[in-house]
Amino acid sequence: MLPIISGEQVKHLDQQYISAEGISSLDLMERAANAFVAWFTTTINPNIKQVYIFAGPGNNGGDGVAIARLLQERYYNVHLFYLQEVADCSADFKANYSRLPDKVLVTKFNEWNGIIAEHSVIIDGVFGVGINRPIEGVFQRLIQILNKATALKIAIDIPSGLPADQIAFGTVFRADHTVSFQFPKLSLLFPEHASFIGELHIMDIGISEETMDAFQVGRFYLRAKDIPSLHRSFHRFSHKGDYGKVLIIGGAKGKTGAINLSAHAALRTDSGLVHLAPYLEDPYLIQPIISELMLFQDDSKQNLNNFDAIAIGPGWGMGVDIAYYQSILARFQKPIVIDADGLNLLAANPDLIHKIPKNSVLTPHLKEFERLVGKSKDHLERMEKAKNFAIANGLILVLKGAHTLVTLPDGRQIFNSSGNQYMATAGSGDVLTGMIASFLGQGYSPEHAALCGVYHHGLAGELASKSKWRGMIASDIIEAIPRTFLELGIK
Incomplete structure (x- = not known):
């Protein structure tokens, strides 16, 4: 059974796995992005080609930037929006930003005209599992705008604004699908959060259950392979x-x-x-x-x-x-x-x-x-x-x-x-x-x-x-x- 790791332990889990496997954090991010894109291309209507990705300054945003590149390579029309100066973003965000092909349209959020084309997809990569307070300012304004949009909405790992282990306490992105990596975050399983999560999908990115067991707190997720x-x-x-x-x-x-x-x-x-x-x-x-x-x-x-x-x-x-x-x-x-x-x-x-x-x-x-x-x-x-x-x-x-x-x-x-x-x-x-x-x-x-x-x-x-x-x-x-x-x- 998959252990359900607390949000504050996810970073330590990643670091231990990276060290044990002899890979970089950027390599692990690439695995997550590839897992997301594999799900996306086999699940989402192939006739939908317009994709809007909103990337925050941390590693959840870095996932979004990597996904932008991979989707463009599969002939999607990708428009990437970043919310903070690239120089102030995480190291892996910046590394993925430098890999972006020219065909990805990149815009800073404060320069966006607010238009979302019909029959398109919104991908939320603003905040990840580390959030521990209500979102505010430009981030809150963005989530409120996206929640009103009529496009299909997908959250990377966890909807922005949703804490990993607690009940929601502020503005939260309302996803139609949430694609979480390796294991479900605890709050994704709460009935109070159904309207934020939509359909939940868990994507394996290679971290072994033995590695995760060291961080388990007695909560698990039962899957078909366990039966x-x-x-x-x-x-x-x-x-x-x-x-x-x-x-x-x-x-x-x-x-x-x-x-x-x-x-x-x-x-x-x-x-x-x-x-x-x-x-x-x-x-x-x-x-x-x-x-x-x-x-x-x-x-x-x-x-x-x-x-x-x-x-x-x-x-x-x-x-x-x-x-x-x-x-x-x-x-x-x-x-x-x-x-x-x-x-x-x-x-x-x-x-x-x-x-x-x-x-x-x-x-x-x-x-x-x-x-x-x-x-x-x-x-x-x-x-x-x-x-x-x-x-x-x-x-x-x-x-x-x-x-x-x-x-x-x-x-x-x-x-x-x-x-x-x-x-x-x-x-x-x-x-x-x-x-x-x-x-x-x-x-x-x-x-x-x-x-x-x-x-x-x-x-x-x-x-x-x-x-x-x-x-x-x-x-x-x-x-x-x-x-x-x-x-x-x-x-």
Whole structure:
């Protein structure tokens, strides 16, 4: 997994890598510029040829100047604007400035007429990760002008004005795309910053994870390449018992669709046997959505240890007898998955939290999390509360949303890279619950079950949305689950 390095450590990381590799800072900047241009030329509409690049005086501006040269070499019409006398800019900025071909149109910002041609691209290279105060003066005026422009907007590494590790505190460039180098900066993962970042793209510039590990602070970014090693292997002699026996508890009257979705998702994630235990007076009145699902009538006295994994909460309702909830926690001592009303009941009855088996996986969305631990002023505070909650209770907390955050009992926090906005649909969370329960039932460690569940869930949403777009529903995500294993090369 990619370590997420603090903004103040990025310079030290670069220096250590440069020294270890025997290259110059200019060489590393050239790698970044080439990575950006490779992304640009394969992603942006090739019919857009007019590019406006705005370069600040530091190394983010130096990236912009190098990108100007490389794009011009690929026959783009490039207009470069610099904001400070070149003599006062960073050494690498000046070195790249001296390499500019004559065909790049260069203008000092205070001499610009303010015109942006239609169907063009704006590239922001004004400020990088080092900013620690609100931008002002000519820089603020420029960002305000660019934010009003109708062109496609792209930020180099981080939108100008956005601090690397904190919540935004002033004027910030509003990008349609942010192309960040080597790892995502922490603030690029905050929901408060969605309108500044647009689509996030992480480009590898060759710094090894081993080098980055020396600077890690317990925050990581989960990618597709990290997933295969987390999976268990099965063989041709494996039978359905090896793939786990899973129980989904929930589904009060009028809400049985939730446990159906969870159970169906568990089957599609490769569970061998899946049972439903609806919270109904006569549980056999429920109609399973697929024939492979079985029913289980739980009466608070039965032995649950015949199951390999249990998930509780989807569609459960708030009318559940707390003594029954307690009985589940007492009768099943292995890690469980708790979602939806299972979480809301914990918030209303906090003494239950201490009875949850250690390393269980809780999967709240933002509101459910707020009910559990109280309100947070921003995502940074929310992350800290998640960390404290996980450590104090020995639990895994999966905070759902864009870049779903998995917080482990040892305090590590892992952001997910898969998924998209089309997954914001009823039942999507129930699907995730079933997937994590499935991996638990197959014998995965709770940590690996949570990480595999979160990544495969997001990837299934991406795959399903390619044909469904805004019309995607939770059932579409379930049907795409098998394809996620194919995409990741997992047999």
